Amino acid sequence: xxxxxxxxxxxxxxxxxxxxxxxxxxxxxxxxxxxxxxxxxxxxxxxxxxxxxxxxxxxxxxxxxxxxxxxxxxxxxxxxxxxxxxxxxxxxxxxxxxxxxxxxxxxxxxxxxxxxxxxxxxxxxxxxxxxxxxxxxxxxxxxxxxxxxxxxxxxxxxxxxxxxxxxxxxxxxxxxxxxxxxxxxxxxxxxxxxxxxxxxxxxxxxxxxxxxxxxxxxxxxxxxxxxxxxxxxxxxxxxxxxxxxxxxxxxxxxxxxxxxxxxxxxxxxxxxxxxxxxxxxxxxxxxxxxxxxxxxxxxxxxxxxxxxxxxxxxxxxxxxxxxxxxxxxx
Amino acid sequence: xxxxxxxxxxxxxxxxxxxxxxxxxxxxxxxxxxxxxxxxxxxxxxxxxxxxxxxxxxxxxxxxxxxxxxxxxxxxxxxxxxxxxxxxxxxxxxxxxxxxxxxxxxxxxxxxxxxxxxxxxxxxxxxxxxxxxxxxxxxxxxxxxxxxxxxxxxxxxxxxxxxxxxxxxxxxxxxxxxxxxxxxxxxxxxxxxxxxxxxxxxxxxxxxxxxxxxxxxxxxxxxxxxxxxxxxxxxxxxxxxxxxxxxxxxxxxxxxxxxxxxxxxxxxxxxxxxxxxxxxxxxxxxxxxxxxxxxxxxxxxxxxxxxxxxxxxxxxxxxxxxxxxxxxxxxxxxxxxxxxxxxxxxxxxxxxxxxxxxxxxxxxxx
Numbered sequence: 001x002x003x004x005x006x007x008x009x010x011x012x013x014x015x016x017x018x019x020x021x022x023x024x025x026x027x028x029x030x031x032x033x034x035x036x037x038x039x040x041x042x043x044x045x046x047x048x049x050x051x052x053x054x055x056x057x058x059x060x061x062x063x064x065x066x067x068x069x070x071x072x073x074x075x076x077x078x079x080x081x082x083x084x085x086x087x088x089x090x091x092x093x094x095x096x097x098x099x100x101x102x103x104x105x106x107x108x109x110x111x112x113x114x115x116x117x118x119x120x121x122x123x124x125x126x127x128x129x130x131x132x133x134x135x136x137x138x139x140x141x142x143x144x145x146x147x148x149x150x151x152x153x154x155x156x157x158x159x160x161x162x163x164x165x166x167x168x169x170x171x172x173x174x175x176x177x178x179x180x181x182x183x184x185x186x187x188x189x190x191x192x193x194x195x196x197x198x199x200x201x202x203x204x205x206x207x208x209x210x211x212x213x214x215x216x217x218x219x220x221x222x223x224x225x226x227x228x229x230x231x232x233x234x235x236x237x238x239x240x241x242x243x244x245x246x247x248x249x250x251x252x253x254x255x256x257x258x259x260x261x262x263x264x265x266x267x268x269x270x271x272x273x274x275x276x277x278x279x280x281x282x283x284x285x286x287x288x289x290x291x292x293x294x295x296x297x298x299x300x301x302x303x304x305x306x307x308x309x310x311x312x313x314x315x316x317x318x319x320x321x322x323x324x325x326x327x328x329x330x
Numbered sequence: 331x332x333x334x335x336x337x338x339x340x341x342x343x344x345x346x347x348x349x350x351x352x353x354x355x356x357x358x359x360x361x362x363x364x365x366x367x368x369x370x371x372x373x374x375x376x377x378x379x380x381x382x383x384x385x386x387x388x389x390x391x392x393x394x395x396x397x398x399x400x401x402x403x404x405x406x407x408x409x410x411x412x413x414x415x416x417x418x419x420x421x422x423x424x425x426x427x428x429x430x431x432x433x434x435x436x437x438x439x440x441x442x443x444x445x446x447x448x449x450x451x452x453x454x455x456x457x458x459x460x461x462x463x464x465x466x467x468x469x470x471x472x473x474x475x476x477x478x479x480x481x482x483x484x485x486x487x488x489x490x491x492x493x494x495x496x497x498x499x500x501x502x503x504x505x506x507x508x509x510x511x512x513x514x515x516x517x518x519x520x521x522x523x524x525x526x527x528x529x530x531x532x533x534x535x536x537x538x539x540x541x542x543x544x545x546x547x548x549x550x551x552x553x554x555x556x557x558x559x560x561x562x563x564x565x566x567x568x569x570x571x572x573x574x575x576x577x578x579x580x581x582x583x584x585x586x587x588x589x590x591x592x593x594x595x596x597x598x599x600x601x602x603x604x605x606x607x608x609x610x611x612x613x614x615x616x617x618x619x620x621x622x623x624x625x626x627x628x629x630x631x632x633x634x635x636x637x638x639x640x641x642x643x644x645x646x647x648x649x650x651x652x653x654x655x656x657x658x659x660x661x662x663x664x665x666x667x668x669x670x671x672x673x674x675x676x677x678x679x680x681x682x683x684x685x686x687x688x689x690x691x692x693x694x695x696x
Contacts, residue, residue: 033448042444090363143436145462145486148364156466234437236463243435285445291403291432 012257012309013269020276027283034286041163045156045233047278048167049074049226049242051271053249055171055178056219058270060120061253062182063194064262065113065212068124070223071245072131073105075238077227079135082144082237091148099224105131106220110213120216128246135239144237155232167229174222179267187211195262251298252277255305277301384655391651394424396643397446399456401483402434406696407614407635408457411482415455415639421665422647424452436460443467447474453646456490457482465489477649481642487675491649491656494642496633498679499531502586503538505683506610507548509629510582513608517550518581521573523594523611525561525587535586554580559590566593574603585611591630595621615686615694622691634684635696641667641680 028035053070060067077098084094105127112123154166164172182188193201194208202208231237256273258265277298284294396419400408412428419426429446431438436459444467446454454476458464461484468478468489478490487493510520522539524532536556543553557573559566566589574580574597585591591611595618598604604626613630621627644664645654654660656676661669670678686694 033450036448039444039448042448046441046444085366088365088367090365092363143460143462145465146366148368150364230437233466234440234460234463235466236436236460238436238460238463240435241437244433282441282445285429285441286448288427288429291430295432 011269012305012312013266013272015308016256016269016272016276016305020272020279023276023280023283027279027286031283031286034283037163039282039286041158041165043278043282044168045165046282047274048165048171048233049230050245050248050252050278051171051274052167052174052226052229053219053223053245054252054270054274055174055267056215056222057249057253058256058258058265058267059178059182059191060212060215060219061195061250061258061260062262062265063191063212063215064198065120065215066124066250066260067106067109067120067216067219068246068250069105069109069127069131070219070226070249071242072128072135073102073220073223074227074230074242074245075240076105076131076135076138077101077224078231078237078241079139079239081228081231082142083138085147085237086144091151095228098228099221102220102222102224102227103217104220105224106217107213109220110216113216114209114213132239132243139237139239141239145235147232147235147237152232152235155229167233175267175271182267192263195259195264197263248277251302255302257305257309259309260306273305384657384660385652386654386661388652390422390424390647390653391452392423394419394422394452394647394650395450396424396426396453396455396646396650397449397451398426398428398430398639398642399439399442399446399454400428400430401439401457401459403428403430403432406616408482410635410694410696411457411639411642413639414636415643418640418643418665419647422644424643424647426643434459436463439464440467443471447471447476450474451476452650453477453479455479455481455642455646456485458485459483461486477646479642479646479649481638490676492645492654492672492676492678494638494645495677495679496638497681497683499534500538501679501682502612502631503535504542505631506535506584506586506612507539507542509610509631509685510584510608511548511551513610513628514551514581516547519552519554519577519579520582520584521555521557521577521580522553523557523559523566523569523573523583523585523587523590525559525590527558529561532586539584559585559587559593561587561589563589563593566590567597570594570597574598574601574607580607582608582610585609587611588613588617588632591627592617592621595626599624599626612683613686614696615691616696618686619691622686622688629685629687631683631685633680635694637667637684638680640665641670641678645678 033039057067080098080101081094084097085091109124109127112118113120158165159169182191190201190206190211193206198208230241252274253270254260255277256270258270281294284297398412398415400412416426416428429442431442439459440463443454443464447470454471456464458480465486468485472478479492479494480490481494482496484493522536524536543551554577555573557569559569570593573583583594585594591613594609598607598609599621609627610630612632614632618627618630641664645662648654648662649656654662656672658672658674660672662672662678664670672678
């Protein structure tokens with residue numbers, strides 16, 4: 001009884017949240033430049049794209065899939081934004097056009113996974129390379145800059161009267177929607193069902209393929225939109241934009257306690273994971289910790305996040321074995 | 331989990347509907363019509379309009395905080411540049427450090443700039459990975475009176491006070507010819523082994539080489555061929571071979587590219603041409619050390635990275651102390667390097683390229 005209560009309390013997403021709070025207050029104590037609105041506002045905006053893409057990624061990982069092509073979709077859409085802008089398109093038509101490309105990218109991933117039954121890890125490693133290649137076809141090694149001021153402002157400025165950058169506000173809105181979908185709708189329960197027992201879910205009437213396809217498309221759309229934000233935020237469209245970002249996203253999702261095998265995880269944990277990685281990095285940078293050490297710390301944190309929950313499970317299993325042995329003995 | 335909770339079909343459909351609605355909403359925004367030509371672009375021409383006037387006699391402030399932000403840390407070349415700049419800061423009792431990303435992507439420097447703003451540095455010295463991606467935060471830094479010095483790789487000129495140019499194109503081109511001429515006694519056929527046929531920097535340098543060759547002292551020298559090795563080791567190697575076979579009287583080769591000069595040296599070192607054909611160009615000490623030691627190459631050039639860091643460091647200190655503002659014509663006092671004049675667009679040229687030979691090559695590791 002006691003151990004299972006402990007198991008309830010020591011959920012990994014709770015641990016991450018506690019770590020996050022510790023980093024925040026520890027950081028505030030360590031460096032006066034950390035917990036001021038300026039720095040936090042900046043640290044948040046630096047996380048914008050990662051946080052946005054982490055939302056659909058959470059849903060995908062929960063149902064046992066993964067999309068590694070997100071950063072390449074971001075790069076392709078950034079390159080497209082630049083080249084279309086350079087070709088004289090209006091920014092207002094570029095955005096829907098680029099989002100449409102995101103839909104197509106996601107659709108290709110989704111169809112390959114669901115119709116041909118290929119593993120998403122393999123498919124999206126392929127499209128990771130494919131979409132990045134297309135980005136270079138679109139823009140080469142050029143960099144396009146000088147985007148319209150009113151939109152560039154949207155990507156960097158904060159909602160008036162708050163320290164919250166617009167992209168982060170968008171993230172909050174989408175996070176609420178995603179959390180509702182994942183944790184209080186039938187669809188959300190279906191995702192967990194698919195992730196823990198795909199066949200069982202299928203026989204229970206869950207339209208597994210349809211749901212996965214939609215998730216890949218949503219992932220593509222969000223990555224495309226993140227590409228536009230990224231381009232505006234840095235004021236530079238390049239084919240190599242966001243290279244490697246997919247790993248940061250997946251790191252945050254795993255750190256947030258989502259089981260890579262699917263079926264387990266909470267969105268709150270992922271959000272805490274994104275914030276923990278971001279704030280920790282910011283704090284280390286402010287204290288002039290060398291880049292190598294930063295990446296070692298992040299790496300260790302990740303390993304701990306994967307190992308700890310399994311450790312808790314096996315300790316719990318060992319205890320209950322011992323207890324049942326004791327019961328049998330008496 | 332109850333059976334009732336599975337309403338996936340409807341749910342999936344409504345999810346798809348939400349996604350579509352999102353796309354449509356974005357599409358609906360397509361009314362205003364902002365294009366490239368409708369002005370008010372974010373690159374801006376605002377400039378900083380350094381209203382403050384320079385006081386050339388102001389002393390360099392003590393305890394200035396400087397940060398070098400290279401394209402990428404742990405790159406041997408930038409380590410030399412930055413360590414030299416950090417050492418220079420000790421001369422004027424400042425504190426300098428090097429921070430930076432482990433990858434040289436366009437955006438990775440931005441978080442570092444923001445951190446440096448928070449740390450209230452007096453100056454940031456940056457080798458920009460992307461001239462525009464770093465602009466926003468650099469402007470923010472400038473608005474907080476942090477001085478910006480670009481070195482090695484310039485930013486958009488609006489976003490920095492000064493750019494330290496490692497070598498002017500004209501000087502690179504002309505000095506390459508001089509370097510070769512003095513080794514072949516201003517006489518004989520010469521060739522150029524370039525990178526690609528459309529590389530801007532290569533073509534500018536070659537143009538100045540041809541200008542220099544028009545001077546009377548080079549009347550006995552003749553440029554017979556410009557070959558292109560495409561900055562590919564194998565191809566540059568073959569091009570060298572081709573040049574030497576096609577022009578048996580060839581006295582010298584200039585290869586103003588680090589890939590080309592190393593490949594040409596490798597070819598020459600293993601053939602009868604060693605010691606007969608003079609090779610020079612732009613190379614790095616680590617690639618060329620072997621060929622300097624075995625006598626294939628006597629001299630080659632590049633800028634001196636130590637001087638680059640040193641000059642940038644002094645420029646940052648002079649800006650932060652109000653000695654200069656970055657306006658054209660101001661004089662920068664740069665310690666042991668003497669004085670430099672600020673040119674158009676806030677540019678300072680380091681000086682003529684630095685010549686590496688047997689006597690100094692072991693002082694450099696990059």
